[in-house]
Amino acid sequence: MSKFIALTKVLLKTGTGSSSSKKNKNKIKGLLLGLILVLAFTPMAIGFGEFIFAAYDGLHQIGQEAVILGFGLSIVSVVIFFFGIFYAMSIFYFSMDVENLLPLPFKPWHIMGAKFTVVLIYEYLTEIIFFAPTLIAYGIKSGGGVLYYIYGVIIFLLLPIVPLVIASVINMIIMRFTNIARNKDRFRLVGGLIAMGFGVGINIYVQKFSQDLSGAEITEMFSKGNNSLVELATKMFPSTKIAVNSLINTNNIKGIINLILFIAITLAAVMIFIILGQALYFKGVMGVSETSSKRKTLSSKELTNNTTQNSSLKIYILKELKILFRTPIYFMNCVLMNFLWPIFLLIPIFAQKGGSGQLKELTGFLQNGKSTGIVLGVFFAFMVFSSSSNSIATTAISREGKNLFMLKYIPMKYKDQLMAKALSAVVLGVAGMLMISILALILLKLPLDLVLLMIIVGLLGILFTSFIGIFIDLNFPKLQWDTEQEAVKRNFNVMISMIICIALGGLTVFMIIKFELTKWIVFALIVGLYGVLDLLLYYLLGTKGVKMLRKIES
Incomplete structure (x- = not known):
């Protein structure tokens, strides 16, 4: 575990390097950059929170207010999964530090776990923009107590893990078989495109899933009340339904049971990730920088064309x-x-x-x-x-x-x-x-x-x-x-x-x-x-x- 923690710290530090030797000037630029980002995303977050405030009142009247949390968690999970396909592929396989780490006394899960943690930390930024306003606005409108916010923080920290594990496993399976190709760079690129295509396919599914129910069925769900639409909102990522049930039941035993179940599913996903990483990662990443080349004898005409100014x-x-x-x-x-x-x-x-x-x-x-x-x-x-x-x-x-x-x-x-x-x-x-x-x-x-x-x-x-x-x-x-x-x-x-x-x-x-x-x-x-x-x-x-x-x- 100590090796995993040490490697994670190193990867995080190397990810924040700067080009300027003038530290004071660089700090000022960093502060200005942070200020620009805060100014850019704060209005978006506030606007999102105001929308939740307005939507809550209408949905509360028909007993469907929890659909806000359902859609919020589902959308964030899908976004994290989709971009996780890109991030995981890039950091796990195409980063320049991979082959420097392979000879060191690290197990596959040390390297993958550290890189996974780096991706996870960056995904928290996505949650801050999209999920945090939903969580806070719903808590204020529903009068959520201390337990609601404690559960919310736990779910906030654990929510990206399952989508990222799924994205990482897909990448591992694809990249495991790229070593059979003669031109590894090209074949790995094809592997990346396949993973990306899978992500686009999931996006199409997300667009289409809401069409599976007829208008009459959705109307019936509305009439039932009791947050029955949560099942529709969480259909994209079923584990989010458990998280929603935990947040809306913080005042009874059902809330803690669902929270424990959500934590158990997350831990199971991490264990699956570690087991598959041990079996697949090294075999897929070895020789990542190797390339193939073609040797061709040029004719005098081809030589002239290739050397013309x-x-x-x-x-x-x-x-x-x-x-x-x-x-x-x-x-x-x-x-x-x-x-x-x-x-x-x-x-x-x-x-x-x-x-x-x-x-x-x-x-x-x-x-x-x-x-x-x-x-x-x-x-x-x-x-x-x-x-x-x-x-x-x-x-x-x-x-x-x-x-x-x-x-x-x-x-x-x-x-x-x-x-x-x-x-x-x-x-x-x-x-x-x-x-x-x-x-x-x-x-x-x-x-x-x-x-x-x-x-x-x-x-x-x-x-x-x-x-x-x-x-x-x-x-x-x-x-x-x-x-x-x-x-x-x-x-x-x-x-x-x-x-x-x-x-x-x-x-x-x-x-x-x-x-x-x-x-x-x-x-x-x-x-x-x-x-x-x-x-x-x-x-x-x-x-x-x-x-x-x-x-x-x-």
Whole structure:
């Protein structure tokens, strides 16, 4: 146990490394970053709590108030499971410290347990945002006593464990058999995609599960009262039903019995995780960094083509893209995110009964001439959001890590190197945008001229988020990391960029709706405003950005 605790402490400390040797300055940046995050998420948490307050009164009148806890616990469990697929795959298998740990006198469960704990601690942040307001608001409205809050804290700490164990076991089973492949990097990437596909499948199930009951059955549940809808709310993760029963029965013996049962299920899940980890983890992780290579004799023509001088900017962009595609962590968290958003948009439509009818209604609204201005603005805001969430630009400097000094020896100006990093994000952002645009043409039958306008404003939005992302990463570079996971998933630069971009995109849509702007006015507004901003950011990147990069290297 002492080895497990010591390793956990080390992994947590290495996950908070900083790139600056000036500790005081770094502390100030850390405090500012924490303040930004608090300011960003506090309104969300308060708004969520206010919604619970309002919903409680209506549900209490029909005896269904506990459905609030049921949905809260279920949604948090599903979110933790879905993102746990990514986090567990990254930290358990694709982190750079794995092979350094294998020769040390650790048992498989020591390594897996320590890494699991690291993932678990980060998942508590998700709970603080979504589950804590639900727990507190329900406790206030229901007049929950001391036992309610004690039970709540215990459930808060244990709730993420079962979803994370399920996600980790799925990853272990998949990755156990990747060693049979000759090209291990590629096959492990395929394994990661399979795990991700499983997560998307669960997401579809979540969308579809509520359709299993007819409207009459749901009405009957409402009429029964006595919190009968809790069973529906907790269908996604049945163990959450036990947690809900514990919280709503804190004044009788049923509450403590359900709490003990919930703790027992959690401990059983941990034991299963340890047993499977002992059997599967080492066999799946050994040789994780091994790669295969092909040897090919080049003809004189091929040699000439491969050695012909090309644009340095083009070569650098291709270099950045190759690294993003070939590194499993970067591919799953940076590249793939550009193409997952269209899938997430389509799941709610096709996973529900009557989805085709909803699609026709949506098509009718989008084709309405009066709504084209809103469509253009919403598409722009969506592209701003999706391109800021892929973390390519906002981790472009951080991904260099301890090798940042190598930028000095590349025969390119710093300005061109920064532009290449920004443009690599633009290339992938545009690829995702074109995918969405093609789907809009085929499924929603949008007019071609509207789609072309959408592409233009979307491109301006992608350029804007890419330049903003580079500037944020220049100011808060995370260069001291031991795992590629830390460079992209534990980098708060992504969150800062998303907050700024979502705020500006949301403000743009708000103005369009408030003043009922037409399509061409919206187009002119976005092109004029964000076109100027993009040009200004381009200029600043070549001047201020270069100075910031030199300062980091000094």
